[in-house]
Amino acid sequence: MTEITEDILKKVIKKRASDSYKGKYGRVLLIGGSENYGGAIIMSTEGAVNAGAGLVATATHPLNMSALHARLPEAMFIDWHDSKLADLIKKVDVVVCGPGLGMSDLARQILVILRRCTSENQTVILDASALDLIGKDKTLLPANAGHLILTPHQMEWQRLSKIRIPFQTDSANIDALNQLIPDSNAMLVLKSNHTHVYDGTDQFFVNPIGNPGMATGGMGDTLAGIIAGFVAQFGPSVDTVLAAVYIHSLAGDLINKDNYVVRPTKISKVLPKLMKKYSELD
Numbered sequence: 001m002t003e004i005t006e007d008i009l010k011k012v013i014k015k016r017a018s019d020s021y022k023g024k025y026g027r028v029l030l031i032g033g034s035e036n037y038g039g040a041i042i043m044s045t046e047g048a049v050n051a052g053a054g055l056v057a058t059a060t061h062p063l064n065m066s067a068l069h070a071r072l073p074e075a076m077f078i079d080w081h082d083s084k085l086a087d088l089i090k091k092v093d094v095v096v097c098g099p100g101l102g103m104s105d106l107a108r109q110i111l112v113i114l115r116r117c118t119s120e121n122q123t124v125i126l127d128a129s130a131l132d133l134i135g136k137d138k139t140l141l142p143a144n145a146g147h148l149i150l151t152p153h154q155m156e157w158q159r160l161s162k163i164r165i166p167f168q169t170d171s172a173n174i175d176a177l178n179q180l181i182p183d184s185n186a187m188l189v190l191k192s193n194h195t196h197v198y199d200g201t202d203q204f205f206v207n208p209i210g211n212p213g214m215a216t217g218g219m220g221d222t223l224a225g226i227i228a229g230f231v232a233q234f235g236p237s238v239d240t241v242l243a244a245v246y247i248h249s250l251a252g253d254l255i256n257k258d259n260y261v262v263r264p265t266k267i268s269k270v271l272p273k274l275m276k277k278y279s280e281l282d
Protein backbone atom coordinates (compact mmCIF):
# COMPACT_ATOMS: atom_id res chain seq x y z
CA MET A 1 0.00 0.00 0.00
CA THR A 2 1.32 3.43 -0.93
CA GLU A 3 -0.15 6.71 0.25
CA ILE A 4 -0.53 9.31 -2.45
CA THR A 5 1.39 12.50 -1.58
CA GLU A 6 1.57 16.05 -2.85
CA ASP A 7 4.72 15.12 -4.79
CA ILE A 8 2.54 13.41 -7.39
CA LEU A 9 1.24 16.83 -8.46
CA LYS A 10 4.72 18.23 -9.03
CA LYS A 11 5.62 15.12 -10.98
CA VAL A 12 2.56 15.01 -13.24
CA ILE A 13 1.55 18.63 -13.85
CA LYS A 14 3.92 20.08 -16.43
CA LYS A 15 4.53 23.62 -17.61
CA ARG A 16 3.03 24.09 -21.06
CA ALA A 17 5.35 24.50 -24.03
CA SER A 18 5.08 27.89 -25.70
CA ASP A 19 4.68 26.38 -29.18
CA SER A 20 1.74 24.14 -28.21
CA TYR A 21 -1.93 24.37 -29.19
CA LYS A 22 -5.23 22.89 -28.03
CA GLY A 23 -4.72 19.67 -30.01
CA LYS A 24 -1.69 18.90 -27.83
CA TYR A 25 -3.79 18.77 -24.68
CA GLY A 26 -6.21 16.10 -25.74
CA ARG A 27 -9.76 15.69 -26.98
CA VAL A 28 -12.30 14.58 -24.41
CA LEU A 29 -15.86 13.39 -25.01
CA LEU A 30 -18.22 13.07 -22.05
CA ILE A 31 -21.39 11.01 -22.43
CA GLY A 32 -24.21 11.18 -19.91
CA GLY A 33 -26.97 13.34 -18.49
CA SER A 34 -30.49 12.04 -18.99
CA GLU A 35 -33.53 14.31 -18.62
CA ASN A 36 -33.28 14.06 -14.84
CA TYR A 37 -29.52 13.97 -14.35
CA GLY A 38 -28.22 16.75 -16.60
CA GLY A 39 -26.29 18.25 -13.70
CA ALA A 40 -24.10 15.16 -13.44
CA ILE A 41 -22.65 15.44 -16.95
CA ILE A 42 -22.39 19.23 -16.70
CA MET A 43 -20.32 18.85 -13.53
CA SER A 44 -18.11 16.25 -15.23
CA THR A 45 -17.65 18.57 -18.18
CA GLU A 46 -16.75 21.40 -15.82
CA GLY A 47 -14.10 19.13 -14.25
CA ALA A 48 -12.59 18.26 -17.64
CA VAL A 49 -12.53 21.85 -18.95
CA ASN A 50 -11.06 23.29 -15.75
CA ALA A 51 -8.49 20.48 -15.50
CA GLY A 52 -7.18 21.68 -18.86
CA ALA A 53 -8.38 19.29 -21.58
CA GLY A 54 -7.61 20.87 -24.96
CA LEU A 55 -11.00 20.22 -26.55
CA VAL A 56 -14.14 19.05 -24.81
CA ALA A 57 -17.43 17.78 -26.23
CA THR A 58 -20.47 16.58 -24.31
CA ALA A 59 -23.00 14.09 -25.65
CA THR A 60 -26.17 14.38 -23.65
CA HIS A 61 -29.95 14.61 -23.80
CA PRO A 62 -30.90 17.71 -25.86
CA LEU A 63 -32.75 19.16 -22.85
CA ASN A 64 -29.36 19.83 -21.28
CA MET A 65 -27.88 21.85 -24.13
CA SER A 66 -28.82 25.34 -22.91
CA ALA A 67 -27.71 24.67 -19.36
CA LEU A 68 -24.43 23.19 -20.59
CA HIS A 69 -23.69 26.16 -22.83
CA ALA A 70 -24.77 28.70 -20.25
CA ARG A 71 -22.21 27.31 -17.81
CA LEU A 72 -19.54 26.15 -20.25
CA PRO A 73 -19.35 27.75 -23.68
CA GLU A 74 -15.97 26.01 -24.00
CA ALA A 75 -17.72 22.65 -24.43
CA MET A 76 -19.20 21.46 -27.72
CA PHE A 77 -22.59 19.80 -27.59
CA ILE A 78 -23.89 16.75 -29.40
CA ASP A 79 -27.36 15.27 -29.03
CA TRP A 80 -26.79 11.74 -27.76
CA HIS A 81 -29.43 10.46 -30.21
CA ASP A 82 -27.36 11.78 -33.14
CA SER A 83 -25.90 9.11 -35.45
CA LYS A 84 -22.70 11.23 -35.61
CA LEU A 85 -21.91 10.16 -32.05
CA ALA A 86 -20.17 7.01 -33.33
CA ASP A 87 -17.75 9.04 -35.49
CA LEU A 88 -17.06 11.47 -32.70
CA ILE A 89 -16.18 8.63 -30.32
CA LYS A 90 -13.58 7.41 -32.82
CA LYS A 91 -11.88 10.83 -32.97
CA VAL A 92 -11.26 11.60 -29.31
CA ASP A 93 -8.45 10.61 -26.97
CA VAL A 94 -10.54 10.15 -23.84
CA VAL A 95 -14.18 9.23 -23.30
CA VAL A 96 -16.02 9.59 -19.99
CA CYS A 97 -19.22 7.57 -19.99
CA GLY A 98 -21.79 7.30 -17.24
CA PRO A 99 -22.45 10.38 -15.11
CA GLY A 100 -26.23 10.76 -15.11
CA LEU A 101 -26.48 8.35 -18.06
CA GLY A 102 -29.34 6.41 -16.46
CA MET A 103 -30.41 2.85 -17.12
CA SER A 104 -32.64 3.30 -20.19
CA ASP A 105 -32.52 1.27 -23.41
CA LEU A 106 -30.88 4.27 -25.07
CA ALA A 107 -28.17 4.32 -22.37
CA ARG A 108 -27.51 0.65 -23.06
CA GLN A 109 -27.41 1.33 -26.80
CA ILE A 110 -24.84 4.08 -26.21
CA LEU A 111 -22.60 1.55 -24.46
CA VAL A 112 -22.96 -0.77 -27.45
CA ILE A 113 -21.80 2.07 -29.75
CA LEU A 114 -18.97 2.95 -27.35
CA ARG A 115 -17.77 -0.65 -27.37
CA ARG A 116 -17.87 -0.77 -31.15
CA CYS A 117 -16.10 2.53 -31.75
CA THR A 118 -13.24 2.60 -29.24
CA SER A 119 -9.73 1.38 -29.98
CA GLU A 120 -6.31 0.90 -28.47
CA ASN A 121 -5.14 4.53 -28.53
CA GLN A 122 -8.04 5.66 -26.42
CA THR A 123 -8.84 5.82 -22.72
CA VAL A 124 -12.37 5.19 -21.50
CA ILE A 125 -13.43 6.28 -18.03
CA LEU A 126 -16.53 4.45 -16.86
CA ASP A 127 -18.58 5.89 -14.02
CA ALA A 128 -21.99 5.64 -12.38
CA SER A 129 -24.78 4.20 -14.58
CA ALA A 130 -22.28 2.89 -17.17
CA LEU A 131 -20.85 0.64 -14.47
CA ASP A 132 -24.31 -0.43 -13.35
CA LEU A 133 -25.26 -1.34 -16.93
CA ILE A 134 -22.03 -3.32 -17.36
CA GLY A 135 -22.77 -5.05 -14.05
CA LYS A 136 -25.97 -6.36 -15.64
CA ASP A 137 -24.30 -7.30 -18.94
CA LYS A 138 -20.53 -7.71 -19.04
CA THR A 139 -20.48 -7.80 -22.85
CA LEU A 140 -21.05 -4.03 -22.76
CA LEU A 141 -17.54 -3.41 -21.42
CA PRO A 142 -15.58 -1.39 -24.03
CA ALA A 143 -12.78 -3.93 -23.97
CA ASN A 144 -11.00 -2.62 -27.10
CA ALA A 145 -10.03 0.65 -25.47
CA GLY A 146 -6.29 0.82 -24.72
CA HIS A 147 -6.94 1.99 -21.19
CA LEU A 148 -9.99 1.56 -19.01
CA ILE A 149 -10.50 3.49 -15.80
CA LEU A 150 -13.42 2.46 -13.60
CA THR A 151 -14.54 4.98 -10.97
CA PRO A 152 -17.27 3.33 -8.88
CA HIS A 153 -18.40 4.26 -5.40
CA GLN A 154 -18.67 1.27 -3.09
CA MET A 155 -22.26 0.36 -4.02
CA GLU A 156 -21.51 0.61 -7.75
CA TRP A 157 -18.49 -1.65 -7.17
CA GLN A 158 -20.71 -4.08 -5.26
CA ARG A 159 -23.13 -4.21 -8.20
CA LEU A 160 -20.31 -4.68 -10.72
CA SER A 161 -17.99 -7.03 -8.84
CA LYS A 162 -20.66 -8.75 -6.74
CA ILE A 163 -18.45 -8.17 -3.68
CA ARG A 164 -20.59 -6.80 -0.87
CA ILE A 165 -19.26 -3.58 0.66
CA PRO A 166 -17.97 -5.10 3.97
CA PHE A 167 -16.01 -7.67 1.95
CA GLN A 168 -14.33 -5.18 -0.41
CA THR A 169 -10.80 -5.90 0.82
CA ASP A 170 -7.82 -4.87 -1.27
CA SER A 171 -7.01 -8.42 -2.34
CA ALA A 172 -10.63 -9.13 -3.27
CA ASN A 173 -10.78 -5.89 -5.26
CA ILE A 174 -7.57 -6.66 -7.16
CA ASP A 175 -8.81 -10.17 -8.00
CA ALA A 176 -12.19 -8.87 -9.15
CA LEU A 177 -10.59 -6.21 -11.36
CA ASN A 178 -8.37 -8.81 -13.01
CA GLN A 179 -11.27 -11.15 -13.50
CA LEU A 180 -13.43 -8.44 -15.02
CA ILE A 181 -10.70 -7.06 -17.30
CA PRO A 182 -7.97 -9.69 -17.79
CA ASP A 183 -4.64 -8.80 -19.48
CA SER A 184 -5.58 -5.22 -19.84
CA ASN A 185 -4.45 -1.75 -18.87
CA ALA A 186 -7.29 -1.23 -16.44
CA MET A 187 -7.41 0.88 -13.31
CA LEU A 188 -9.98 0.86 -10.55
CA VAL A 189 -10.57 4.07 -8.61
CA LEU A 190 -12.72 2.80 -5.75
CA LYS A 191 -14.16 5.95 -4.22
CA SER A 192 -14.76 6.41 -0.51
CA ASN A 193 -13.65 8.84 2.19
CA HIS A 194 -10.17 7.42 1.46
CA THR A 195 -10.26 6.35 -2.18
CA HIS A 196 -8.14 3.34 -3.18
CA VAL A 197 -6.59 3.12 -6.64
CA TYR A 198 -5.69 -0.27 -8.13
CA ASP A 199 -3.85 -0.97 -11.37
CA GLY A 200 -4.35 -4.74 -11.51
CA THR A 201 -0.99 -5.52 -9.88
CA ASP A 202 -0.50 -6.26 -6.19
CA GLN A 203 0.37 -2.63 -5.55
CA PHE A 204 -2.36 -0.17 -4.70
CA PHE A 205 -2.62 3.43 -3.59
CA VAL A 206 -4.62 5.21 -0.91
CA ASN A 207 -5.68 8.83 -0.93
CA PRO A 208 -5.06 10.15 2.59
CA ILE A 209 -6.75 13.56 2.16
CA GLY A 210 -10.29 14.83 1.54
CA ASN A 211 -13.06 15.62 4.01
CA PRO A 212 -16.75 14.90 4.72
CA GLY A 213 -17.74 18.32 3.38
CA MET A 214 -17.17 16.59 0.04
CA ALA A 215 -20.06 14.19 0.62
CA THR A 216 -22.21 16.13 -1.85
CA GLY A 217 -23.96 14.86 -5.01
CA GLY A 218 -21.84 15.52 -8.07
CA MET A 219 -18.48 15.12 -6.34
CA GLY A 220 -17.72 11.85 -8.15
CA ASP A 221 -19.02 13.21 -11.46
CA THR A 222 -16.53 16.06 -11.08
CA LEU A 223 -13.70 13.62 -10.33
CA ALA A 224 -14.43 11.63 -13.51
CA GLY A 225 -14.10 14.85 -15.53
CA ILE A 226 -10.85 15.82 -13.79
CA ILE A 227 -9.36 12.37 -14.47
CA ALA A 228 -10.31 12.82 -18.13
CA GLY A 229 -8.71 16.27 -18.32
CA PHE A 230 -5.52 14.95 -16.72
CA VAL A 231 -5.32 11.84 -18.93
CA ALA A 232 -5.92 14.01 -22.02
CA GLN A 233 -2.92 16.19 -21.17
CA PHE A 234 -0.54 14.00 -19.22
CA GLY A 235 -1.23 10.53 -20.63
CA PRO A 236 -3.02 7.46 -19.30
CA SER A 237 -0.54 6.42 -16.59
CA VAL A 238 -1.24 5.41 -13.01
CA ASP A 239 0.56 8.58 -11.85
CA THR A 240 -1.84 10.73 -13.88
CA VAL A 241 -4.85 9.11 -12.23
CA LEU A 242 -3.29 9.41 -8.77
CA ALA A 243 -2.63 13.11 -9.39
CA ALA A 244 -6.26 13.67 -10.44
CA VAL A 245 -7.59 11.86 -7.36
CA TYR A 246 -5.25 13.83 -5.12
CA ILE A 247 -5.92 17.29 -6.55
CA HIS A 248 -9.70 16.71 -6.32
CA SER A 249 -9.37 16.11 -2.57
CA LEU A 250 -6.74 18.83 -2.10
CA ALA A 251 -9.15 21.31 -3.66
CA GLY A 252 -11.87 19.95 -1.38
CA ASP A 253 -9.69 20.48 1.69
CA LEU A 254 -8.83 24.03 0.64
CA ILE A 255 -12.50 24.91 0.23
CA ASN A 256 -13.45 23.12 3.45
CA LYS A 257 -11.08 25.39 5.45
CA ASP A 258 -13.78 28.04 5.48
CA ASN A 259 -16.84 26.24 4.07
CA TYR A 260 -18.92 23.59 5.83
CA VAL A 261 -20.09 22.15 2.51
CA VAL A 262 -17.80 21.69 -0.49
CA ARG A 263 -19.72 22.21 -3.71
CA PRO A 264 -18.38 20.09 -6.57
CA THR A 265 -18.52 23.08 -8.92
CA LYS A 266 -16.22 24.97 -6.53
CA ILE A 267 -13.66 22.17 -6.82
CA SER A 268 -13.56 22.73 -10.57
CA LYS A 269 -13.29 26.47 -10.05
CA VAL A 270 -10.09 26.30 -7.98
CA LEU A 271 -8.32 23.75 -10.21
CA PRO A 272 -6.63 26.10 -12.70
CA LYS A 273 -4.96 28.05 -9.89
CA LEU A 274 -3.84 24.89 -8.09
CA MET A 275 -2.47 23.42 -11.32
CA LYS A 276 -0.54 26.62 -12.03
CA LYS A 277 1.09 26.42 -8.59
CA TYR A 278 2.21 22.80 -9.00
CA SER A 279 3.38 23.29 -12.59
CA GLU A 280 5.88 25.86 -11.29
CA LEU A 281 7.33 23.67 -8.53
CA ASP A 282 10.17 21.27 -9.35
Ligand SMILES: NC(=O)C1=CN([C@@H]2O[C@H](COP(=O)(O)OP(=O)(O)OC[C@H]3O[C@@H](n4cnc5c(N)ncnc54)[C@H](OP(=O)(O)O)[C@@H]3O)[C@@H](O)[C@H]2O)[C@@H](O)CC1
Nearest residue numbers: 037038039040099100101102128129153154155217218221
Ligand atom coordinates in the same frame (compact mmCIF):
# COMPACT_ATOMS: atom_id res chain seq x y z
N1 LIG B 1 -26.95 16.42 -10.12
C1 LIG B 1 -27.08 15.24 -10.75
O1 LIG B 1 -27.61 15.15 -11.85
C2 LIG B 1 -26.55 14.02 -10.10
C3 LIG B 1 -26.74 12.80 -10.71
N2 LIG B 1 -26.20 11.67 -10.25
C4 LIG B 1 -26.42 10.45 -11.03
O2 LIG B 1 -27.42 9.71 -10.43
C5 LIG B 1 -27.32 8.35 -10.84
C6 LIG B 1 -27.38 7.48 -9.61
O3 LIG B 1 -26.16 7.61 -8.86
P1 LIG B 1 -26.13 7.59 -7.27
O4 LIG B 1 -24.70 7.42 -6.90
O5 LIG B 1 -26.79 8.79 -6.72
O6 LIG B 1 -27.04 6.35 -6.90
P2 LIG B 1 -26.71 4.81 -6.73
O7 LIG B 1 -25.71 4.31 -7.71
O8 LIG B 1 -27.97 4.07 -6.63
O9 LIG B 1 -25.97 4.77 -5.29
C7 LIG B 1 -26.67 5.11 -4.15
C8 LIG B 1 -26.99 3.85 -3.35
O10 LIG B 1 -25.75 3.27 -2.96
C9 LIG B 1 -25.64 3.24 -1.56
N3 LIG B 1 -24.24 3.47 -1.15
C10 LIG B 1 -23.52 2.65 -0.36
N4 LIG B 1 -22.28 3.10 -0.25
C11 LIG B 1 -22.20 4.22 -0.96
C12 LIG B 1 -21.17 5.13 -1.23
N5 LIG B 1 -19.93 4.98 -0.73
N6 LIG B 1 -21.42 6.19 -2.01
C13 LIG B 1 -22.64 6.37 -2.54
N7 LIG B 1 -23.69 5.51 -2.33
C14 LIG B 1 -23.45 4.45 -1.54
C15 LIG B 1 -26.60 4.29 -1.09
O11 LIG B 1 -26.93 4.00 0.23
P3 LIG B 1 -27.87 4.97 1.11
O12 LIG B 1 -27.56 6.38 0.65
O13 LIG B 1 -29.24 4.54 0.78
O14 LIG B 1 -27.42 4.70 2.49
C16 LIG B 1 -27.73 4.14 -2.10
O15 LIG B 1 -28.54 3.02 -1.76
C17 LIG B 1 -25.97 8.22 -11.57
O16 LIG B 1 -26.18 8.23 -12.96
C18 LIG B 1 -25.25 9.48 -11.15
O17 LIG B 1 -24.29 9.91 -12.09
C19 LIG B 1 -25.36 11.65 -9.07
O18 LIG B 1 -24.05 11.68 -9.55
C20 LIG B 1 -25.66 12.81 -8.13
C21 LIG B 1 -25.76 14.14 -8.83
Ligand SMILES: Nc1ncnc2c1ncn2[C@@H]1O[C@H](COP(=O)(O)OP(=O)(O)O)[C@@H](O)[C@H]1O
Nearest residue numbers: 153191192193210211212215217218219220221
Ligand atom coordinates in the same frame (compact mmCIF):
# COMPACT_ATOMS: atom_id res chain seq x y z
N1 LIG C 1 -16.50 11.67 3.74
C1 LIG C 1 -15.78 11.89 2.64
N2 LIG C 1 -14.47 12.23 2.74
C2 LIG C 1 -13.73 12.44 1.64
N3 LIG C 1 -14.20 12.34 0.36
C3 LIG C 1 -15.48 12.00 0.21
C4 LIG C 1 -16.34 11.76 1.32
N4 LIG C 1 -17.56 11.43 0.85
C5 LIG C 1 -17.49 11.46 -0.50
N5 LIG C 1 -16.22 11.80 -0.88
C6 LIG C 1 -15.75 11.87 -2.28
O1 LIG C 1 -16.81 12.33 -3.10
C7 LIG C 1 -16.92 11.54 -4.29
C8 LIG C 1 -18.26 10.81 -4.29
O2 LIG C 1 -18.43 10.12 -5.51
P1 LIG C 1 -19.87 9.64 -5.99
O3 LIG C 1 -20.54 8.92 -4.89
O4 LIG C 1 -19.69 8.96 -7.28
O5 LIG C 1 -20.59 11.05 -6.19
P2 LIG C 1 -21.66 11.53 -7.28
O6 LIG C 1 -22.10 10.32 -8.05
O7 LIG C 1 -22.75 12.14 -6.48
O8 LIG C 1 -20.98 12.52 -8.16
C9 LIG C 1 -15.71 10.60 -4.28
O9 LIG C 1 -14.63 11.17 -4.96
C10 LIG C 1 -15.39 10.49 -2.78
O10 LIG C 1 -14.04 10.19 -2.54
Ligand SMILES: [Mg+2]
Nearest residue numbers: 128153220221
Ligand atom coordinates in the same frame (compact mmCIF):
# COMPACT_ATOMS: atom_id res chain seq x y z
MG1 LIG D 1 -21.07 8.83 -8.86
